[in-house]
Amino acid sequence: MTSDLADHAEHDLRYSRIRAAMADHGIDVLLAYGPGWRRENIRYLTDARVTGSAALVLLPATGEPVAFSTRLADLGVIAQRGWVTDVARLDIAGAAALVERLRDLAPSRVGVAHRELLPQALADAVTAAVPAAEVVSATALLDDARMVKSDWELAQMRRAATVCAAGWRKFVDVLEPGLPEYRIVAEVEAELKRLGAEDNFMLIASGGDEVTGMTPPGPRLLEDGDMVRTELTPQMNGYWLQICRSAVVGRASDAQRRSFDLFNEAVEAGLSVVRPGVTAHEVAVAENDVFRKYGYGEYCGARYTRVRGHGHGLHLDETPIIEGNHTVLPERSVFIVHPNTFTPIAGYHVLGDPVVVTATGYEVLIETERVLFETPQGVAA
């Protein structure tokens, strides 16, 4: 935080927003659960980076929150940050400290964020502590609260955008025939960490029109003419942002250029409908209509692709941009428009820009131009 004043304002904004939602849903106690791969709500409520395999924040409708973690080191980090100063060790077997706090509060309705991931051992502990309480999911409550970003949150995401751009430059710089996929990742990862990224989510694929999706890297060696696709998603101060791009080792073929043109038109179409109140469904339809217009509609379905973009924030893969998801994307929400999928034109293609919804439309958050990148190393430059 830049100042105590800003810190208090951010804290108060989040807690008042969540407590208002708790009141709307009749929730006396909120339990935000964070397993090792879904810690976004812990970060939102503590502004601390935890490392334990399981963590929880207990937030009563009135009174002070309590944070729990399986990792002793997390407790000092959370307390030192100052948003939650009451901390306790989380023992999965029995969860005595959690049980004791819940019993004292005697809630009649408990909302659990990430209830769908809560281990049986902790679910049993909650039941044992408050057997008469109704336990409901509060996952959507937290998702909704996190969707609208504050000025401070947007500042963190702009920092991540800068790192995205630098990571992509490094990616293109290292591409050359004979380089194994996993070495690309090593170089990019080093660059992102040098720039202060806490973490990064990255998938990759290299090759020709046989490529159907991105995965972790393998030992495959790059060849002249390969299209190398990636999504880079650095995390800065908790906040993830993604860039989706493809680059050709050497000169792009006509098919690769045609593929880029199709995907770029789809990105533009998706962006063109972004405004406060647009739904995820509407953005996805705008993207997919471009594919349908050119006879590639079948490649917009689940067989070939997962989503046409997704939200960003303290989790890297928030609201899915997909047909049928009528979630409203309000002003200050952040998401990436990426129509990534396979087509027979040039195989799986990756292209997309993250945006923030503004009062009048949208702002693209990354500076990297949206072109099909080529490298000079693959041809006699």
Added chain:
Amino acid sequence: MKRGLVVLDPAEVPEQERAERVLRLQRRLADEGITIALDYADVHRSDDLAYLTNLCLYWNEGILAVPVVGEPAFLMKLSPRVHPWMRRSSTLTDLRSGKGFTALVEGLLAGVEPGVLGLVDAPLWPATAIEEVRAAAPGWEIRPLGGLVREQRLVPSAAERALLREAQAHLEAALTDAAAAAGGTRIALVERALRGAGFTDVLAEVVRGPDGVAALDVTGQYRFCWVRSARLVDGASEPWAGDLGRALAAAVAAVAPGVAPGVPVAAAEQVLTGLPADVIASATVVHQADLSTGGDYADPAERLPIGAVVVVGVEVLFPDGGRVAVTETVPVEAP
């Protein structure tokens, strides 16, 4: 994040050994009267899945189904477009994708005479996933099981020990180079070195205490073996920092087959006497098989089996949230 090299190499772990891992589990299932074992995995906790199939679950969640006889199947929330990669990089041939576990388990059980579904590490399963399984299996007994697969993983094979040695050598070299470098570049150097050497996952952190003392603490996954090393990189000459090394040596000396982790932990903590005020000092003994979760779910009373490999650590937590740690990897061998 699991974004490093994923490879299936029979030269590293012979196909026969991989098959034997599944067969060993199936013999156990037969002994316990289990028809099909279900083992839940997510991106954070998927070592059982990796051990049995070499599959890297780089995102989302899934359930590995191991019948008492026959081939395992993986039920997942990832889309079918990654199946070709999964077939190339794992031993799995039966891959099933869907939005929820109920339909996937229903499909798995279709045409199978009802019997006993065993949930491996049941207390760690999401309760809702258990409900989904239960809804898909009318007529079946749902039986909670302990860490059957983890038990197999505790004592590495010769092939795994070779991979662990290779991984540890890469890790120690990376730490040595990073320790000699400027503070701001250390994590980047570790990432480049380890991912460049083929590590699948790297969790690297520079941790700091008072008096300019800092340590580099790195946990990494190489193939599906985990290694950890933490060492002082700044301020090692501080008197209290010397205590950490002495405590670590005391803990290491107390590691022996049949002892509980509490024994070396107590040995270390007796030595930690000269530390700054208001600190929390502790020691840990974590199986390499548990490093992905830092030993968070391990039973502190569990005895160390002969042939296991453990990471002994001494950690000091400071009131300002700072932390300093040192570790040593120790094979559990008879004296």
